[in-house]
Amino acid sequence: MKFKYEDRQVVKLEKLARELHIPMLQTSWRFEVIKDGKIIKSHKQRSRSWVRNAYNILLSQFAGINLDSGTGNFGAGYLSLKNYSGTTYDGAAAYAMLNGVSAEGGSSGYRGSAASTAWGIIVGTSDSVESFESTALAALIAEGTGAGAMNYILGEVPTHSYDGPSKTWTVVHARYINNNSPGAITVNEVGMVDYDPVNANFRWLVVRDVLGTPVVVPAGGQLKVSFTFTLVFPG
Numbered sequence: 001m002k003f004k005y006e007d008r009q010v011v012k013l014e015k016l017a018r019e020l021h022i023p024m025l026q027t028s029w030r031f032e033v034i035k036d037g038k039i040i041k042s043h044k045q046r047s048r049s050w051v052r053n054a055y056n057i058l059l060s061q062f063a064g065i066n067l068d069s070g071t072g073n074f075g076a077g078y079l080s081l082k083n084y085s086g087t088t089y090d091g092a093a094a095y096a097m098l099n100g101v102s103a104e105g106g107s108s109g110y111r112g113s114a115a116s117t118a119w120g121i122i123v124g125t126s127d128s129v130e131s132f133e134s135t136a137l138a139a140l141i142a143e144g145t146g147a148g149a150m151n152y153i154l155g156e157v158p159t160h161s162y163d164g165p166s167k168t169w170t171v172v173h174a175r176y177i178n179n180n181s182p183g184a185i186t187v188n189e190v191g192m193v194d195y196d197p198v199n200a201n202f203r204w205l206v207v208r209d210v211l212g213t214p215v216v217v218p219a220g221g222q223l224k225v226s227f228t229f230t231l232v233f234p235g
Contacts, residue, residue, distance in 0.1 A: 006046070006048070007046060010026070010046065014026065014232070017232075018232055018234065021234045023231060024231070024232070025229060025230070025231050026046075026229070026230045026231070027046070027047035027207070027227065027228065027229055027230075028044060028045065028046050028047055028227075028228050029044065029045055029046075029047055029190060029209060029211075029225065029226070029227055029228075030042070030043070030044045030224075030225070030226040030228070031043045031044070031187070031190075031211070031215045031223065031224070031225055031226075032223070032224040032226075033215060033216070033217055033218075033221055033222070033223055034221060034222040034223070034224060035218055035220065035221045035222070040218075040221075041215060041216070043211065043212075043213050043215055045209070045211065045212050045213075047207055047209050047227070048130075048209060049130040049131075049132075049134075049207055049208055049209045049210075050206060050207050051131075051132055051133065051134045051135070051205060051206060051207060051208060052074070052075070052082075052132055052133055053081050053082065053135065053204040053205060053206050054204075054206035054207060056079050056080065056081055056095075057081070057095055057097060057204070057206070059079065060079060060094045060095045061094060061095065061096065061097075064094065065079070065094065066079075066091070066092050066093050066094055067079050067080055067081065067089075067090045067091055067092075067093065067094070067095055068080045068090040069090055069091055069092040070090065071090055072088055072090070073088065074088045075133065078090075081095065081204055082135040082204075083135070083201050083202065083203050083204060084118075084135065084136050084193060084203045084204070084205055085201070085203075086135060086136070087201060089201070089202070096196075097109070097194050097196060098196055099196060099198045101196075101197055101198075103158075104157055104158055106154055106155070107197060108195050108196065108197045109194060109195065110155065110158070110173050110192055110193075110194060110227075111154070111155035111156075111157070111158065111173070112152060112154070112155040112175055112193075113154060113155075114152070114153060114154040115143055115151065115152060116143060116152060117140060117141075117142065117143050117152055118193070118195065118203060119193040119194065119195035119203050120152075120155045120173075120175055120192070120193060120195075121155060121173065121174075121175040121190065121191075121192060121225050121227060122137060122140060122141075122152075122190070122191050122192075122193060123137075123140075123141050123150075123177060123187045123189065123190050123191075123223070123225065124137035124138060124139045124140045124141055124187070124188065124189040124190070124191070125139045125141060125148075125185070125186060125187065125188055125189070126138030126139035126188055126189050127188040127189065127210055127211075127214070128189075128210070129210070130208060130209065130210050131208075134191075134205060134208040135204075135205050136191075136205055137189050137190075137191050137205075137208060138189060139189070141177075141185065141187070144181075145180040145181055146181060147181055147182055147183065148181060148185060149181055150177050150178060150179050150180070150181065150185060150217070150223070151177065151178040151179075151180050152175065152177050153175060153176040153177065153178065154175075155173065155174070155175040156173070156174040156175060156176075158171055158172060158173045158174075159171070159172045160172075166232065167232055167233045167234070167235065168230055168231065168232045168233070169229075169230065169231050169233065170228065170229070170230050171228070171229040171230075172226055172227070172228045172229075173192075173226070173227045173228075174224060174225065174226040174227070175224070175225055176222055176223070176224050177217075177222070177223045177224075177225065178221075178222050178223075179217045179218065179219055179220065179221045179222070179223070180219075180220070181219060182219060183219050184216055184217065184218045184219055184221075185216070185217050186214050186215070186216050186217075187211065187214065187215045187216075187217060187223065188210060188211055188214050189208060189209065189210050189211065190208070190209055190211065190225060191205050191207060191208040191209070192205070192206050192207045192227060193205050193206070194206055
């Protein structure tokens with residue numbers, strides 16, 4: 001993966017976007033492995049694999065158009081959503097990521113609930129190629145303490161701040177995941193799942209990234225995963 005070259009190109013594109021007053025949302029991941037209270041490994045990379053669900057939500061909301069109605073299809077040319085279990089949803093209405101509920105309360109949005117991989121930040125072991133059509137991680141690390149499983153903690157309350165001189169908003173979502181299994185676990189993929197509690201099935205993977213460098217979490221270790229959004233405003 002040519003992250004260094006791509007990062008240089010992104011910096012150029014971000015500067016041009018500011019000059020042209022075109023909104024450009026930047027996203028990145030940070031992984032910190034903690035053992036005995038000390039950070040033993042840190043890895044950061046740009047998020048680069050937003051999937052079809054995210055694009056369809058974006059178009060439906062910002063263009064003010066309804067999802068497809070009654071086609072049952074998901075893919076190129078269809079404005080529908082596919083949930084984490086693989087079921088396609090459409091309907092004669094625009095889609096909102098959250099319908100009048102708190103995005104920060106721990107029961108919706110990206111703030112995953114304790115001991116659950118149903119939504120929020122999730123991790124997996126597969127390094128299979130990133131795909132625009134992904135609707136789930138390729139090899140999700142399950143919740144638990146058995147071999148190959150990890151304990152998912154309630155997602156942190158997201159932080160948001162504004163820097164006046166750079167006119168930049170920054171939002172950070174974070175989650176701790178503990179390795180209470182008998183052995184080390186290698187994390188190769190990460191994703192974000194949005195949950196809209198208006199329907200228990202409305203859980204959409206919006207991004208799946210393969211790590212540029214695998215992250216090994218030793219037995220008894222803890223992984224902190226942070227996902228950062230930044231958006232520069234024109235004024």
